Amino acid sequence: MIPYIDLHCDTLLSAWRAKQPDLERLPQASVDLERLEKGGCAAQFFAVFLPPRQALDAQGFADLSDDAYIDQLLAIYRRTLENHPHRIAHAGTAADLRANLDAGKVSGFLTLEDGRAVDGSLEKLEGFYRRGIRLISLTWNGANCFGSPNSTDPAVMAAGLTDFGKEAVERMEQLGMLVDVSHLSDGGFWDVSRLCKGSFVASHSNCRALNPHPRSLTDEMLRTLAEHGGVAGLNFAPEFLNGDITCQDSRVEDMVTQLRHRINVGGEDCAALGSDLDGIGGRLEIDSSAAMPRLFEALQKAGFTSRLIEKIAFGNAFRVLGDVLK
Numbered sequence: 001m002i003p004y005i006d007l008h009c010d011t012l013l014s015a016w017r018a019k020q021p022d023l024e025r026l027p028q029a030s031v032d033l034e035r036l037e038k039g040g041c042a043a044q045f046f047a048v049f050l051p052p053r054q055a056l057d058a059q060g061f062a063d064l065s066d067d068a069y070i071d072q073l074l075a076i077y078r079r080t081l082e083n084h085p086h087r088i089a090h091a092g093t094a095a096d097l098r099a100n101l102d103a104g105k106v107s108g109f110l111t112l113e114d115g116r117a118v119d120g121s122l123e124k125l126e127g128f129y130r131r132g133i134r135l136i137s138l139t140w141n142g143a144n145c146f147g148s149p150n151s152t153d154p155a156v157m158a159a160g161l162t163d164f165g166k167e168a169v170e171r172m173e174q175l176g177m178l179v180d181v182s183h184l185s186d187g188g189f190w191d192v193s194r195l196c197k198g199s200f201v202a203s204h205s206n207c208r209a210l211n212p213h214p215r216s217l218t219d220e221m222l223r224t225l226a227e228h229g230g231v232a233g234l235n236f237a238p239e240f241l242n243g244d245i246t247c248q249d250s251r252v253e254d255m256v257t258q259l260r261h262r263i264n265v266g267g268e269d270c271a272a273l274g275s276d277l278d279g280i281g282g283r284l285e286i287d288s289s290a291a292m293p294r295l296f297e298a299l300q301k302a303g304f305t306s307r308l309i310e311k312i313a314f315g316n317a318f319r320v321l322g323d324v325l326k
Contacts, residue, residue, distance in 0.1 A: 001040035002296050003101065004313040005321075006289070007135075007233040007272060008111070008182070008204035010279030012073040013049050022080040023088075030277040033080065033088055035290040036106050042314060043097050043107040044289070045135065045203065048073045049279065050114040052142065066117045074131065077110065092134055094322035111180070111203070114140035120164050122171055134325055135178035137203060138165065138188065148185040150214040157214060160187035161195075169195045176326025181205075181225075182215070182233075182274070189221055199229040199320045204274030206232075206240040207261045213245045219265045226266035229323060231316050233274020234258055238282040248282040252298045255286075259299070259312060268308055272317040 011023060011031040018028050026032040036044055048070055056064060081090055091097045091107035100107040110132045112118075118125050118136070128136070138146040138161075146165035151157045161169065169192055172179050179200040181189045192200055202225060208216035217225070217232060225232060234255055238247045241254035262271050277289065286294055299309050 001293065002310065002313050003040055003042035004273060004292055004296075005043040005045075005097075005317040006041065006277075006292075007045045007201065007231075007274035007317060008047055008113075008235075008279075009044060009275060009277045010047055010049050010113075011044075011277070012046050012076055013051070014278045015076050016073055020076070022076060022083050024080065024084060030284075030288045032289075033084060033106065035288045037087065038290040039288070039292040041106050041289055041292070042101050043091060043109060043317075045109045045111050045274075046077060047111045047113040047137070047279075048133070050112075050117055050140070052140075066119075070112075070117060074110070077108065081108065090132060092132060093325045094318055097318065097321065109134055111135035111137065111178075113137040113183075114142075114144065115146045115168075116140075116142075116144035118145055118168065120145040122168065125168055125171060126175065129175050129177055133177070135180050135201070135203065136172065137180040137182050137184075138169075138192075139183050139185070141183060147188040147191070149183055150185055152214060157185050158187045159185050161191040166191060166195060173198065173324075176324060178203075178320070178324050182235075186214075186218075186221075189217075193224050193228065196228060199231075199323050200225070201230050201272075201320060202232040202274075204233050204235040204276045206235050206258050207265070209265075210258060210261055211240050211242060211245065213240055216240060222262055222266040222270060226270040229269070229320065231270050231272035231320055232262055232266070233272045233317075234262075235280075236275045236277065236284065236286060237280035238284075250280070250282055250284040250286070252285045252294055255295055256298050256302045259304075260302070263308075268311055269316055269319070271312045272320075273313065 148159035
């Protein structure tokens with residue numbers, strides 16, 4: 001079985017909504033510990049995703065602050081580690097991942113999706129690092145202290161990072177945190193590319209040449225990401241896989257096409273996985289972590305070499321972790 005690294009899932013939110021104590025078995029979700037093991041996962045990046053404030057308020061959580069919400073999701077994650085120490089362990093570096101893999105354990109990495117919780121404070125940013133966060137998706141679909149999101153509005157799409165966002169990106173690189181441009185505006189992407197001396201990532205973004213959604217990356221972006229030594233994680237959401245953003249079918253054949261395109265444009269070192277499972281809907285051919293081997297089988301049938309499949313599944317992301325994380 002091919003070990004793989006998945007740079008993005010929203011399973012912590014799914015567990016929180018279902019009031020599940022840990023991540024061992026989540027019947028309502030696509031990712032849990034049992035299915036990660038069954039699919040051969042080496043490392044799963046668990047996002048602490050911040051739903052829009054108005055959504056939390058409408059669901060009866062008006063009194064729940066962002067900080068308290070984050071605490072609750074992190075408690076689910078920590079409880080999973082405590083309850084299953086022989087099966088999953090936290091990782092903060094590539095060396096941690098390698099040690100966990102040698103010990104037969106899944107590695108858990110923590111990420112923050114929507115940097116609004118940083119709230120314009122380098123002290124809070126450093127606090128998230130101390131709590132184990134090793135990747136921040138700078139924005140989600142709204143503006144925050146870092147900058148502007150992807151948008152169909154040309155003015156929003158062109159907007160770059162805020163002054164704080166620029167300072168924070170530089171501090172993240174100093175700390176050893178991955179800067180994630182998924183969901184970011186085009187202007188924000190280019191600011192990150194100018195600021196980052198080393199690798200940055202698009203943890204769960206596809207190719208705009210094949211998919212017109214503003215969440216997807218242009219070929220010029222893919223080449224720039226590759227020049228920085230970064231990776232773009234394949235997103236499994238049906239609306240990001242082909243030319244129809246209303247599509248509800250997430251097909252493995254479209255995933256193969258996406259991966260082939262990013263390799264043709266950016267080279268074989270820039271392709272990785274960022275499934276977005278538990279954050280996506282539709283009819284999914286790969287509907288859980290346990291089904292991940294279907295993608296590798298399809299790549300093999302499509303003529304991808306074993307060496308290239310290993311790089312997509314594990315090697316490229318592992319290299320970036322080694323380059324950036326401290």
